[in-house]
Amino acid sequence: AGLTGCGTKGPTSSAPSAPSTNTMGLGAMNMGMAALNQPIKPMTEVRHGQNVTINMYTEERVVTIAPGVRWAAWTFDGTVPGPVIQLDQGDHVTLILHNIDPRMPHSIDLHAAQIAPSANYVDVLPGQSRVIRFVTEVPGVFMYHCATQPDLLHMEKGMYGEIMVNPAHTTPVIPQYHLVQSEFYSNWDALLNGSPTYVTFNGMADQYLDHPLTAKVGQPVQFAVVNAGPNEWSAFHIIGAIMSSVQPSGSVETVFHDLQTYSIAPGDGALITVTFQQPGTYKFLTHSFRDVEKGAVGEIVVTP
């Protein structure tokens, strides 16, 4: 995946390599609803060999989290979740976080990095920028999120996403979908002590019932799933399929086989491989079914 290439990419290049691009489709829906009149600043990624420079932007936006439900979000790059950051193992990454929110500080904590939080995951004031450097030593499916206090609130407002590190010396041949499960609450007390109002994949309840993912019979497909929480576990499950492999945190070394359901903690991720055996419509969801009622379900249309 671009180990030797050199070029400039916009956010669409980090879209899933799966047949459909619906997994990141929420961003486009929000384009016309800028809060505070700031322009949308999408992430950019420039690669020279394994030197990668990423620009990301923290900004407030009004987004749609369920049909007809608008949400005053705090975002990375204008969407909830933020963009999928796609990297290769061994990349030397320079990430510049630009806080274009005129009102409050933000920051970024990347689970894929092994660097000092006190020097890197620190507040960036409105109008300022900060450079974070790290090497992607461990392949996996990781979460990133804002780490500004109160971090519980910055996360619940929408400041999280997936950062995927592909193993070195591999060419990804299996189509991948990127799914971020997360919760939205009605108020601070519910966030601290109650239950969520909406639970979503990629930031909008039930969106993949209207716009299903797609797959082919007999061809493996992978789900790179992050549970952004901020509070609840996911019991990730695909109706009609058995997971031929589950890689916790996307680990290359640790691989489980033949599972019906896999628990993903808040702040964790997993790489899940399935092969659908018949054409038809399938569903993915969390098998904690109260959260299905709140939006954490989508469809996959499988064709011959």
Next chain:
Amino acid sequence: AGLTGCGTKGPTSSAPSAPSTNTMGLGAMNMGMAALNQPIKPMTEVRHGQNVTINMYTEERVVTIAPGVRWAAWTFDGTVPGPVIQLDQGDHVTLILHNIDPRMPHSIDLHAAQIAPSANYVDVLPGQSRVIRFVTEVPGVFMYHCATQPDLLHMEKGMYGEIMVNPAHTTPVIPQYHLVQSEFYSNWDALLNGSPTYVTFNGMADQYLDHPLTAKVGQPVQFAVVNAGPNEWSAFHIIGAIMSSVQPSGSVETVFHDLQTYSIAPGDGALITVTFQQPGTYKFLTHSFRDVEKGAVGEIVVTP
């Protein structure tokens, strides 16, 4: 387990092969409390080699979920949970679901199958039947449940059970108990946002305190556990024992060793092996202890 046999079996033949038959004893208790005056239709299973034909029946019944507490259940075959479906890897299964509930549609979703939900896990109208065909490719301890909308409610009313697929080329030599953990709620709001009133093993709070399971010192025993939820995780634990092996989802390939407690997500299962070392009384429970107070605890009497 019957790879070459040919015969007709009633539900007692799918009872645990462990020394006690208490694990499925709840059904008998409910025999005299038919709702809507329909006759109880128990599951039947007919095997010719590896061709298996199963008839199952969805029906409403009043069952007992705690001492003195009756529950207007929606059931598979008149009990909560439904019967344990015992199969061998490689079986060619024809399952005919008969909806003898005069009032509402039902359906069945079998985690052991790899088939199109849109063609198989669909509503069966009152008085109608539907044929589902699948091959048991993956051994394991799986959940089955009703998938009719709202599925959260159909599950919470009692429509779930365990379907176990034994690995090919093995003769089960270890006694097995089948345990299905599940929650019962007082109303829809509690089901969506609150906590359960009862949490049970095999559908009745504290039933195995009164009627313990049994085991022998020094002889391995297996617990084939399904957590039917519909919402909560189980922290399955056996007081006085350490799990010599845990097979998540009952997987043959993935086996963990020497665990004190194992998390089972809603919609998941596990095959857990322990060997008791002293005679006496032990307990199994979820170590999320508020659920112990609500009934999720039982005893095992171990004799020399």
Next chain:
Amino acid sequence: AGLTGCGTKGPTSSAPSAPSTNTMGLGAMNMGMAALNQPIKPMTEVRHGQNVTINMYTEERVVTIAPGVRWAAWTFDGTVPGPVIQLDQGDHVTLILHNIDPRMPHSIDLHAAQIAPSANYVDVLPGQSRVIRFVTEVPGVFMYHCATQPDLLHMEKGMYGEIMVNPAHTTPVIPQYHLVQSEFYSNWDALLNGSPTYVTFNGMADQYLDHPLTAKVGQPVQFAVVNAGPNEWSAFHIIGAIMSSVQPSGSVETVFHDLQTYSIAPGDGALITVTFQQPGTYKFLTHSFRDVEKGAVGEIVVTP
């Protein structure tokens, strides 16, 4: 770790072998606040080869669970959590539990033991003692706790701790911190159906923000984590690090690699190894962030 030694040790000898002794610092804080005027009786451990005799004491104490918040605790040896019990695989242990609480029975359930609960985990009346004998067959990071009814309450009042069994034929070379996560509730209804007021590591909210743990760049460090619950899961995570290995329940046989977050059920434990790569300040926490707001977070200062 003392396989051939012979001597008498007080509770400080079971303190972490990591550079800091802060992990058990809570006990000292409570020394002057005896409830019911009983003297504090700390645990003692006497070893002759692999024969170990442990005296432990159940007693009521007022402890501090958050800055300025006192808690009428039920304790092992005067602290919440109780002392870390450090053993080697193959030890022959004689544990004498002395109940010096004048008001109520207590008991002890040790997840590291494989013995009959009905003969060992039984109530000890006020003023009485009881001898429990077991052999540490399985290495691991285990929970112990009071098992007197209502056990949910005895645990929530503070009666739990960590018992660690080090593998035979090994010399521990990696510094270890012992962390016990647990919840405190405001009343019985919250304990049964609501959410905790405080969630802590080693019994006091935010204590390791004021008094951080320490580590060295490039030197592996281990966290022996027990989640005492009594109800909730931990999504254990270390900001700025990736777990190079996770041993569920401290198992020697089952080891996972390269994880960002690890779920620990109530009643479970894990042995987690990380190597910090840069000097600075890091945090450990549960990534279920509502519990971070309630105190389940601490710092680690990493020096060159």
